[in-house]
Amino acid sequence: MKQLQEFFKDQTIQSILDVGCGAGDFIKVLNDTFGSETQLLGIDPGEVWLREARARFPQENMEFRCMHGEKLAFENDQFDLVSISNALHHLAQLEQTLAEMKRVVRSSGWLIVNEVIDGELTEAQQNHRMLHHFKSYVDRLHGITHRPTWTEQEIMDLAEANGLQVKHAFLHLKMKQVNHDELFLDDKYRQMESLLEELQGRPEFDEKKDQLPLFKERLKQHGFHLAPQLLLIAQA
Known part of the structure; x- marks a missing residue:
């Protein structure tokens, strides 16, 4: 990512510590930015994600551990940089996790927050939001913490409220172009269909069932495009 490198x-x-690393998508960005001489440690509470990350990234400078962000098993001032990417909206204890990130980063170190945004989206990007918000809705019914996405300003306000001094911020796109491929769009439709099936037998099913044909028609008309992401570079 050129903006990070610059x-x-x-x-x-x-x-570097990457909190909520999942399958390691942002670990790859960090490794591409800082190179193989930088030690990268990714943590996540999900062993399924960690197994995938370890398989994808067997490099010696990368390590993955099972751990929750709200209780980091590290000393104070341990890392030069601590990041969290597209995981804030999954955190049950968001403020505590950010406080822990500030604790383990060195006093002169850096914090990175990267989050997909809501707001002024194209029609194709609104299809991403529609699927993402449907997923978050179903997860919450199952008792899983999964907030809808925030606007750019809401993320900036959240960072400031938690004591992050933002030094640089920029928007970027993970998907460069709108995807109109039929097989790709069918996969997105199947994801929505599978989520709706999880509501079978619940009163919410009738409330949400009209979303599926609407989503199918929107995919046909506009395609699918991942919403922009906001990356903040900050210090505590």
Whole structure:
């Protein structure tokens, strides 16, 4: 990611902690940015995700551990950089996790927050939001913490409220172009269909069942495009 490389070109970053790393998507971004001499540690509470991450990234400078962000098993001031990418809206204890991130980063170190945004989206990006918000709705019915996405300003306000001093911020796209491929769009439709099936037998099913044909028609008309992401570079 060119913006990251440009910002950190004169900084020495030797150790990075990525909180809520999932299957390691942002670990790859960090490794591409800082190189193989930087030690990367990803943590996540989900062993299924960690197994995938370990299989994808067997490099010696990468390690993955099962751990919750709200209670990091590290000393104070341990890492040069601590990041969290597209995981804030999954956190049951958001403020505590950010406080832990600030605790384990060195006093002169850096914090990165990367989050998909809501707001002024194209029609194709609204299809991403529609699927994402449907997933978050179903997860919450199952008792899983999964908030809808925030606007750019809401993310900035959240960072400030939790003591992050933002030094640089920029929007970026993970998917560069709208995807109109029939097989790809069918997969997105099947994801929505599978989520709706989870509501069978619940009163919410009748409330939400009209979303499926609407989503299918929207995919046909507009295609699918991942919503932009906001990346914040901050210090505590």
